[in-house]
Structures are given as C-alpha cells and as structure tokens.
Amino acid sequence: MIRHVHVALAICLSFAGANGASAEEGTLKGFLNRLTGEEVTAQTPAPVRKVPQSATRIKQSFAPLVRQTAPAVVNVYATQMARAQRSPFEGDPFFDQFFRRSPGRSLRRPSSLGSGVIVDPSGLVVTNNHVIQGADDVRIALNNGRELKAQIVLRDENVDLAILRVDGGDTLPALDFADSDSMEVGDLVLAIGNPFGVGQTVTSGIVSALARNHVGVSDFNFFIQTDAAINPGNSGGALVDMDGNLAGINTAIYSRSGGSNGIGFSIPANMVRAFVAAARAGESRFERPWLGAAFSPVTPDIAEALGLDRPTGVIVADVVEDSPADKGGIEVGDAILAMEDRPIEHPDALGYRLATHPIGTEARFTVLRDSKRLEIVTMPARAPDLSANAVLLEGEQPLAGALVADLTTALSQRMRLKGTPASGAVLVEVERGSIAATYGFKPGDAIVELNGNMIDSAATLQRVVERGARFWRVALVREGRTYRQMFSY
Numbered sequence: 001m002i003r004h005v006h007v008a009l010a011i012c013l014s015f016a017g018a019n020g021a022s023a024e025e026g027t028l029k030g031f032l033n034r035l036t037g038e039e040v041t042a043q044t045p046a047p048v049r050k051v052p053q054s055a056t057r058i059k060q061s062f063a064p065l066v067r068q069t070a071p072a073v074v075n076v077y078a079t080q081m082a083r084a085q086r087s088p089f090e091g092d093p094f095f096d097q098f099f100r101r102s103p104g105r106s107l108r109r110p111s112s113l114g115s116g117v118i119v120d121p122s123g124l125v126v127t128n129n130h131v132i133q134g135a136d137d138v139r140i141a142l143n144n145g146r147e148l149k150a151q152i153v154l155r156d157e158n159v160d161l162a163i164l165r166v167d168g169g170d171t172l173p174a175l176d177f178a179d180s181d182s183m184e185v186g187d188l189v190l191a192i193g194n195p196f197g198v199g200q201t202v203t204s205g206i207v208s209a210l211a212r213n214h215v216g217v218s219d220f221n222f223f224i225q226t227d228a229a230i231n232p233g234n235s236g237g238a239l240v241d242m243d244g245n246l247a248g249i250n251t252a253i254y255s256r257s258g259g260s261n262g263i264g265f266s267i268p269a270n271m272v273r274a275f276v277a278a279a280r281a282g283e284s285r286f287e288r289p290w291l292g293a294a295f296s297p298v299t300p301d302i303a304e305a306l307g308l309d310r311p312t313g314v315i316v317a318d319v320v321e322d323s324p325a326d327k328g329g330i331e332v333g334d335a336i337l338a339m340e341d342r343p344i345e346h347p348d349a350l351g352y353r354l355a356t357h358p359i360g361t362e363a364r365f366t367v368l369r370d371s372k373r374l375e376i377v378t379m380p381a382r383a384p385d386l387s388a389n390a391v392l393l394e395g396e397q398p399l400a401g402a403l404v405a406d407l408t409t410a411l412s413q414r415m416r417l418k419g420t421p422a423s424g425a426v427l428v429e430v431e432r433g434s435i436a437a438t439y440g441f442k443p444g445d446a447i448v449e450l451n452g453n454m455i456d457s458a459a460t461l462q463r464v465v466e467r468g469a470r471f472w473r474v475a476l477v478r479e480g481r482t483y484r485q486m487f488s489y
Contacts, residue, residue, distance in 0.1 A: 062190060066202050068244045071143040071173040072118045073192040073200065073237055076127050076150075076164075078135035079111040115193035115237030116140055116164065117246060119276055121171045125164040126272055127236030128251055129155050132162050140166055143173075143200060154279040156286040158416065159355070160251055161272065163279040175238060178245035180224065180268035181342065183207055191228035191250055191264065193237025203229040208263070211349055222352035223265035224248045230264030239266040246272070274356045288351075289359045289380030290414060292323020293330055295347045306335055307371055313337040314347050320410050328378025330367065337373075338366035351416075354380060383414040390428050391458045393465055398472050398487045399441065401434020402427045404458045407446055417444055421477050424448045425461040439487060442478070449475035 114131030118124070125140060132138050138150040148166040155162035166172075187207045195201050205228030226239060230253050239248035248266030278286050295314040303311040316334045319325050330336075336344055339353045340363065357363055359382055367374045390405040405411060407424045415426070424446040430437050447455050451473050453464045472487040 062202070062204060065190065065240070065242065065244055066192075069175060069190070069238065069240050070192055070200060070202065072175045073143065074116045074118060074125060075141040075194045075200070076114045076116045076125075076131050076236055077111060077139045077141070078114070078132040079137040079139075080134050113194065113197050113233050114235040115233065115250070117236070117238045117249065118172050118174045119177070119246065119272075120280075121174045123166040123168055123172055124153070124276065124279065125150065125166060126249060126276060127162050127164060128249065129157050129160045129162045131236050132164070133157075138164060140164065142168075154275070154283065154286060156275070159267070159271065159275065159286065161249065161267065161275045161286075163276060175240070175244070175246040177269045177273045178241050178243065178247045180247055180270045183210065183224065183241070183247060185209060188242050189226055189228055189247060190240045191226065191230050191234060191237065192240060193230070193234035193250060195229075195231035195233040197233055205229070205262075211345060211352075222268065222271070222348050223251070224268055226264050226266060227262040228264060229262070234264075245269070248272070268352075270356045271352065274358075287359065287382055288355045288414075289357050289363075290323070290383035290410075291325045291330075291354060291378070291380050292320040292410065293325040294318040294409065294412075295336070295350060297346050298335060302335075306368060308335075308368075313344050313368070314350050318409055323410070324378045324381050328365075329376050330365070330378065331369070333369070335368040336365050337368055340364055341366075384410055389458070391462050393436070393462065395465065395468075397435070397465055397468070398439045398474070399436050399447075399461075399465060401431040402436040402441055403429040403431075404447070404461055406457045415444055417446070418480055420446050420480075421448055423456045424477070425455050425458040441476075444478065446477040447474065448477055448482075449473075 112131055112133075112135070114127055116125040116127035116131075119126050132152060132155065135152075138152060139147055140150050141147045146168075148168055150164040150166045153163045153165045185207050189205060189207055191203045191205070193201065205226050207224060208227050209225035211222055224239065224247065228239070230237075230250050232253075234250045235252075237250045238246055239250055241247040246269050248268050249272055250264060250266050252265045253263065275286055294317045296317045298306070298308070298311045298313050298315055300311050302315060303309075313335045316325075316330055316332050316336065319330060319332055336350065338344055339350065340357075342353060344350045344353065354363075357380060359380060362377050362379050365376045365378070367376050390403045393399045393402050393404060404425045405428050407420060407422075407426045411417075411426060411428075412420050415428075417426070420426070427436075427441055427443050427445045427447070429443055430441055447461055449455060450461060450464045451467075451469055453460070455461045455464070470488065473484070474487065475482060475484045477483075
C-alpha cells in the first residue's frame with residue numbers, strides 16, 4: 001500500500017511538470033495548493049533516493065560466505081547390520097524348494113542420515129552421536145559428491161557428539177571455531193546441513209537465545225537457540241557466524257510436526273572445541289574436569305534468603321572429601337555465582353563451564369558466603385577411575401555383561417546421575433550385544449534389590465548373582481524413578 005501511494009504521487013508530480021507548471025507549482029507544495037486551494041506550510045523534504053552505485057549495494061547476498069563454508073559441511077551415512085527375523089517356514093523342505101534364500105537376504109541394513117563438519121584439514125569430522133549410534137559402517141559424502149569411509153574416533157552419548165576420521169588423501173576444507181561465548185542474541189547465523197536427505201541446504205536466521213537448558217535431548221543442557229530452519233537430517237551440521245567460523249553443531253529442533261517451527265538448538269562451538277581437543281589428544285573417552293561437589297539450583301526463596309535480587313547461581317549441596325572443591329575451600333551452602341567472571345545461572349551452566357575448562361588448570365569462582373562475595377581458586381582434575389573397584393557380572397543371568405561399581409557421591413557426580421539412592425550398585429558400562437544390553441539395562445542404572453536381597457554394594461550384587469535362579473526379580477533406580485521387573489532365564 002505504501003509503495004502504491006508513492007507511485008501515485010510521483011505520477012501526479014510528473015504530470016504537473018509535463019504541463020508547463022512553474023518551478024513552485026511543480027513541487028508537491030504547488031500541487032497540493034492547486035488541489036485544495038489552500039496554502040500548505042513547508043515540510044521537511046523527503047530523503048533523496050539514488051541509484052545504487054556499486055555491486056555491493058545492488059545485491060546483498062550470503063553467497064560468498066556459503067562458498068567459503070559449505071565445502072566443509074558433509075553428509076553422514078551410518079549403517080547398522082542386523083539379522084533379519086526368522087521366517088516361520090525356514091527349514092521346511094517343501095517351502096525351501098520354492099523360496100531360494102541368498103545370504104544377502106538374511107541381513108537388513110537400517111541406516112540413519114545426518115550431517116557433519118570437517119574441523120581439521122587432516123580429516124577430523126564432528127557430528128552428533130545420535131547420527132552414528134550403533135552403526136557398523138559410517139561414510140561421509142563431501143560437498144563435491146565424493147564419498148569416503150569414516151572411522152569413529154571418539155563419541156559421547158551425554159554431550160551427543162562424535163568425532164570421525166576420514167582419509168581423503170589430501171587436505172580437506174575445514175572450518176575454524178568461533179568463540180561461542182562472545183555471541184549475542186540477534187547475531188546473524190547460517191545453518192548448513194542435509195535436511196530430509198534432499199542434499200546440502202543453507203538456511204539463515206539469527207541467534208534467538210543463549211544458554212538454553214531443559215531441552216531434553218541429552219544430559220548436556222546448554223544450547224544456542226536459533227530460528228534458522230533446522231530439520232531432520234540437519235543433525236551434526238554447522239551453525240556458521242558471519243565471519244565464516246563454526247558457531248555450533250545443530251542438534252535438535254522443537255517441533256510437534258517433525259518439521260522446523262523456527263526453534264532449533266545447537267551445541268556451542270566452545271564445547272565442540274573441547275571435545276575435538278580430546279580426540280586430537282588420543283583420548284578414548286571425553287573426560288570432563290571433576291570438581292567434586294554436588295549442586296542444586298537457587299530457588300526464589302533461596303535467592304531472597306541470600307539477598308539476591310533474582311534466582312541465579314547454584315548452591316553447593318555436597319563436597320567430596322579431598323576433592324578439588326574441598327582442597328580449594330568450597331563449602332556446603334556456598335552459592336557459586338560466576339566462574340572465570342562468566343555468570344552461572346543454573347547447574348547446567350556450571351556444567352558447561354567446567355566441561356570447556358582444561359583439566360589441570362586453575363579455575364576462579366565467585367562465591368557468596370554469609371552475605372560476602374569471595375574469590376576461590378581451585379584446580380578441577382580428572383575424576384577417580386570408575387572401574388578401579390568395579391566388578392564385571394558374568395554367567396547365565398540377566399545382568400551378564402554389566403560392569404558394576406559401588407554407588408558413591410563421586411561416582412554419581414562423574415556419571416551425572418540424578419535421584420540416585422543412598423547406596424546400591426551402579427551399572428558403569430554395559431557391553432554391546434551382552435545379555436544385560438538385550439534386557440535393556442543401561443549405564444547409570446542403580447540396582448537396589450535383587451531376588452528379595454537388598455543391594456548395598458557391587459560385591460553384594462555379585463554374591464546374589466552367583467547363587468543363580470530361574471526367575472530374577474530386579475528393582476532399579478533410573479533417573480530418580482524406581483522400576484521393578486521380573487525376568488526368567
């Protein structure tokens with residue numbers, strides 16, 4: 001409508017000038033005087049519009065940025081080999097003479113499709129763990145269509161990241177990391193990936209929010225939120241800033257329909273950088289720095305009691321003896337408000353700050369204690385070895401293949417367990433393809449009762465298992481909820 005009004009006025013002015021009107025009559029003022037018969041007071045003239053004088057002004061485009069970054073974003077194909085279900089007629093001589101089965105037919109190949117980002121020219125590719133979860137064969141396709149076999153170097157289900165290595169025989173295009181802590185709401189970003197398997201796609205948007213938690217896609221809860229369209233298949237793809245650097249790894253969307261609703265979540269680049277550093281160092285698992293303390297959020301009531309104007313920070317609920325927190329002077333009841341001058345809004349924010357902090361280097365905390373702000377310096381270290389006193393359960397029973405350890409505060413903190421009981425035996429690892437895995441047991445499950453026997457340690461659980469039984473009654477705690485199940489074996 002506005003554009004139409006401007007066109008109409010322009011036509012009228014042109015018509016007035018074409019009919020030999022005076023200089024004063026050819027102006028907007030003169031035209032309105034003739035139209036209304038009244039004198040019109042002078043107004044501020046409209047800004048003069050000029051023809052664009054350069055190609056940059058004529059065409060604003062993300063194309064140069066896409067040409068720079070897109071070659072480093074790849075498609076990831078993950079395939080899992082699985083034995084097909086047995087036919088009810090298999091082995092029947094009558095049906096066998098009509099249905100000739102080849103070995104290839106006895107296998108099905110469930111596959112998943114996602115995206116990845118090359119972060120090292122030598123061939124390191126970062127993607128989401130859920131893209132390659134359980135895969136026996138992983139391949140990537142470069143931007144130019146070239147396909148390469150990939151090896152899984154490092155993966156972590158809790159942060160939902162995985163590192164692949166490919167050998168392209170030459171230097172591959174790679175993205176540098178942005179400082180995701182310097183990003184602000186409103187910054188322009190591009191999302192590059194392979195949504196729905198249609199091929200590499202680029203969408204644009206802004207950073208909608210920072211430090212989003214309670215997303216519910218993994219134990220890691222500290223995401224960049226963006227309105228750049230992210231769809232299934234974009235997982236593991238790049239969130240790129242306007243400098244052409246990797247700002248995050250696209251991981252999840254908020255959707256009720258399965259498509260993009262303009263709310264997507266990316267793992268910040270600083271978290272990805274720490275994960276890649278572990279892979280480069282040859283680590284077999286991603287080790288988060290261990291502080292040795294348990295934390296709870298600051299509620300409005302607690303904030304009021306502490307004299308804070310709003311709920312922020314975390315409350316120290318427990319401190320492990322001789323841990324880095326204990327040695328540094330952190331006490332139960334302290335409110336941690338910041339780490340390295342970065343505000344700590346909630347426990348997930350503290351977890352993120354710790355995860356991106358190098359192990360064995362000092363960390364400075366701002367602590368509120370007895371209405372006084374203190375600066376405490378401590379050195380987060382490697383967590384105690386979980387398998388030092390762990391027991392591998394064997395034999396013909398439902399828990400065979402599970403590595404269990406005593407439930408302790410240190411173990412709960414390292415495994416980020418929630419709602420665990422005071423004692424029990426925790427599953428530290430579950431061997432892939434084991435009996436325990438088949439029955440659905442997972443790392444983090446706390447066994448508190450077996451066949452009517454209260455379980456207070458891994459040794460107690462092992463003794464009960466060795467007795468054997470035909471029926472197994474198990475009570476376990478998973479994420480704060482107690483489950484009871486009966487198995488026959």
